Amino acid sequence: VDEFEAIARLFAPLAGAEPGALGLRDDAAVLAPPAGREIVVTKDLMAAGVHFLADDPADLVARKLMRVNLSDLAAMGARPWTYLLGLTLARPVDRAWLAKFAEGLATDQAAFGITLVGGDTTAHDGPTVLSLTALGTVAPGMALRRGSARDGDTVWVSGTLGDAALGLRVLRGELPRLSTSARDYLVGRYRLPTPRIDLGQGLVGLAHAAIDVSDGLLADLGHVCAASGLGARIRVDRLPLSTAAQEAGAGATAAALAGGDDYELLFTAPDAAVTALGERLGIGLTPIGELRAGRGIDLVDAAGRPVPPPPSSGWTHF
Amino acid sequence: VDEFEAIARLFAPLAGAEPGALGLRDDAAVLAPPAGREIVVTKDLMAAGVHFLADDPADLVARKLMRVNLSDLAAMGARPWTYLLGLTLARPVDRAWLAKFAEGLATDQAAFGITLVGGDTTAHDGPTVLSLTALGTVAPGMALRRGSARDGDTVWVSGTLGDAALGLRVLRGELPRLSTSARDYLVGRYRLPTPRIDLGQGLVGLAHAAIDVSDGLLADLGHVCAASGLGARIRVDRLPLSTAAQEAGAGATAAALAGGDDYELLFTAPDAAVTALGERLGIGLTPIGELRAGRGIDLVDAAGRPVPPPPSSGWTHF
Numbered sequence: 339v340d341e342f343e344a345i346a347r348l349f350a351p352l353a354g355a356e357p358g359a360l361g362l363r364d365d366a367a368v369l370a371p372p373a374g375r376e377i378v379v380t381k382d383l384m385a386a387g388v389h390f391l392a393d394d395p396a397d398l399v400a401r402k403l404m405r406v407n408l409s410d411l412a413a414m415g416a417r418p419w420t421y422l423l424g425l426t427l428a429r430p431v432d433r434a435w436l437a438k439f440a441e442g443l444a445t446d447q448a449a450f451g452i453t454l455v456g457g458d459t460t461a462h463d464g465p466t467v468l469s470l471t472a473l474g475t476v477a478p479g480m481a482l483r484r485g486s487a488r489d490g491d492t493v494w495v496s497g498t499l500g501d502a503a504l505g506l507r508v509l510r511g512e513l514p515r516l517s518t519s520a521r522d523y524l525v526g527r528y529r530l531p532t533p534r535i536d537l538g539q540g541l542v543g544l545a546h547a548a549i550d551v552s553d554g555l556l557a558d559l560g561h562v563c564a565a566s567g568l569g570a571r572i573r574v575d576r577l578p579l580s581t582a583a584q585e586a587g588a589g590a591t592a593a594a595l596a597g598g599d600d601y602e603l604l605f606t607a608p609d610a611a612v613t614a615l616g617e618r619l620g621i622g623l624t625p626i627g628e629l630r631a632g633r634g635i636d637l638v639d640a641a642g643r644p645v646p647p648p649p650s651s652g653w654t655h656f
Numbered sequence: 657v658d659e660f661e662a663i664a665r666l667f668a669p670l671a672g673a674e675p676g677a678l679g680l681r682d683d684a685a686v687l688a689p690p691a692g693r694e695i696v697v698t699k700d701l702m703a704a705g706v707h708f709l710a711d712d713p714a715d716l717v718a719r720k721l722m723r724v725n726l727s728d729l730a731a732m733g734a735r736p737w738t739y740l741l742g743l744t745l746a747r748p749v750d751r752a753w754l755a756k757f758a759e760g761l762a763t764d765q766a767a768f769g770i771t772l773v774g775g776d777t778t779a780h781d782g783p784t785v786l787s788l789t790a791l792g793t794v795a796p797g798m799a800l801r802r803g804s805a806r807d808g809d810t811v812w813v814s815g816t817l818g819d820a821a822l823g824l825r826v827l828r829g830e831l832p833r834l835s836t837s838a839r840d841y842l843v844g845r846y847r848l849p850t851p852r853i854d855l856g857q858g859l860v861g862l863a864h865a866a867i868d869v870s871d872g873l874l875a876d877l878g879h880v881c882a883a884s885g886l887g888a889r890i891r892v893d894r895l896p897l898s899t900a901a902q903e904a905g906a907g908a909t910a911a912a913l914a915g916g917d918d919y920e921l922l923f924t925a926p927d928a929a930v931t932a933l934g935e936r937l938g939i940g941l942t943p944i945g946e947l948r949a950g951r952g953i954d955l956v957d958a959a960g961r962p963v964p965p966p967p968s969s970g971w972t973h974f
Binding site: 358360363364365366367368369370371376377378379380381382383385386387388389409410411413414416422423424425426455456457458459460461462463464465467469471473474476478481483484485549550561565 | 676678681682683684685686687688689694695696697698699700701703704705706707727728729731732734740741742743744773774775776777778779780781782783785787789791792794796799801802803867868879883
């Protein structure tokens with residue numbers, strides 16, 4: 339059994355539920371698009387040493403890879419459908435790592451109702467690079483966009499912000515005074531984000547604009563503002579912080595504003611129906627400010643006084 | 657202008673023709689599937705030092721990346737539709753290389769009628785890794801498969817075989833006695849394969865099984881045989897060799913049998929209509945043997961005597 343065959347055996351079961359995957363043994367997958375739906379497609383990479391740490395558990399790496407892509411589908415209001423995988427593995431190939439990686443995929447396939455339909459595997463003399471292409475579906479014309487926010491919209495975020503950036507700092511040994519439970523919580527949020535799939539679909543027809551918070555609130559809200567031709571005013575005292583993040587003190591607000599990797603949804607909508615949706619889904623939804631004519635993002639406190647932005651205003655890729 | 661923005665500016669024009677790409681500025685693309693078609697999707701990787709050489713011209717690397725994926729669509733009989741790109745670039749990022757890379761994509765987008773709709777870019781401390789996901793469409797139920805060959809089918813190949821493997825040997829300095837024109841031809845076949853898009857679509861409803869020759873004739877015919885539960889008998893003297901490959905002497909037949917990267921189509925069909933199709937498309941189509949009950953591939957000469965297989969019987973990924 340050569341490596342090629344071994345990998346085929348590891349991944350073939352992940353495609354079992356979808357006949358169009360052709361057992362991952364043909365040149366491509368053949369998929370019948372669900373009737374009356376548009377197709378939403380996204381592709382996100384994760385490189386060892388950049389987006390994950392070489393000793394992160396392989397099953398969690400797999401699940402994070404899937405979830406960052408599902409988060410993009412969520413931000414469009416899409417329902418997950420199928421995915422393809424591209425693995426460029428560090429030589430020598432670690433079969434045990436790969437088996438654990440496949441286990442992680444199986445876990446999240448079941449959790450999110452998505453099936454592997456194709457991909458490619460190779461090995462090279464360099465760090466492992468993972469690529470995933472996720473396909474979803476949405477009702478025609480109903481995908482959530484980032485450029486369709488309106489003057490006067492309230493800016494909402496789901497869940498809590500800043501946890502993942504703080505979790506990464508914990509892994510780097512930078513927050514030794516936090517309680518064990520806080521450290522575990524924050525690391526968990528970094529390693530295993532929760533894509534807001536149900537929320538995204540619930541926001542279809544309700545939110546005017548949506549984006550997932552992957553680069554950091556200021557960066558991602560900046561994308562919404564730029565694409566919509568609007569400015570925003572954000573109440574820093576209203577940023578939703580987890581109990582664990584609050585233990586980190588002043589760093590928590592900076593992480594909530596500029597830290598990436600939380601994969602919560604940021605969306606803009608008129609107020610009315612949003613609270614009811616959050617209650618139905620059991621997800622905390624927090625209004626943190628509003629959009630208005632103009633450019634740029636103003637940060638203010640409860641009394642409306644300006645708050646200085648944190649030194650780093652968002653993840654950049656280089 | 658940070659690197660992120662610079663790359664956005666380089667690639668945004670490639671998405672201009674497709675409104676569903678949303679200017680590459682949203683979380684995902686939103687595509688209306690062509691009415692009455694199934695979707696064919698494939699994803700192939702190319703890593704520097706494995707699938708291309710670090711000093712290969714960037715525009716040709718881009719076009720090869722696109723073409724190996726289009727070849728998978730061709731092997732399914734699909735019409736190209738859209739694609740996504742995943743770039744993990746070696747640090748420091750070479751902006752000139754990237755601009756040339758984008759030029760190559762633009763050239764082949766025009767040649768093959770395909771549009772960029774999304775993707776992801778990052779950089780790391782390692783060799784450049786390129787990933788492409790190609791989407792195509794096909795009439796429902798009509799995709800060409802590798803597992804549906806029938807006992808008695810003739811085995812056909814398009815074009816000539818072995819050129820790409822010999823081209824790689826030329827680049828490694830292993831074939832110094834070849835004429836300059838032969839060397840240029842073979843290197844060109846290695847760097848810039850021709851995906852048989854028109855042929856693939858022409859074979860829909862005509863061929864019983866098809867695959868592209870990416871791993872080498874023996875390996876890829878082996879996939880067809882295994883998937884179809886059949887054996888094959890191949891006339892080694894009938895393998896189509898280019899004039900340039902014939903200059904290489906005995907090595908040409910070994911390259912035609914075991915060398916990969918030619919991206920010709922191998923297909924099985926009853927004889928009748930195939931020749932007319934080749935003439936209509938102006939592509940050489942050569943019958944090289946037939947399928948029959950049993951297992952494995954027998955190589956024979958013109959007199960039916962056994963021919964030993966070459967030492968390496970196909971590209972393996974590790």
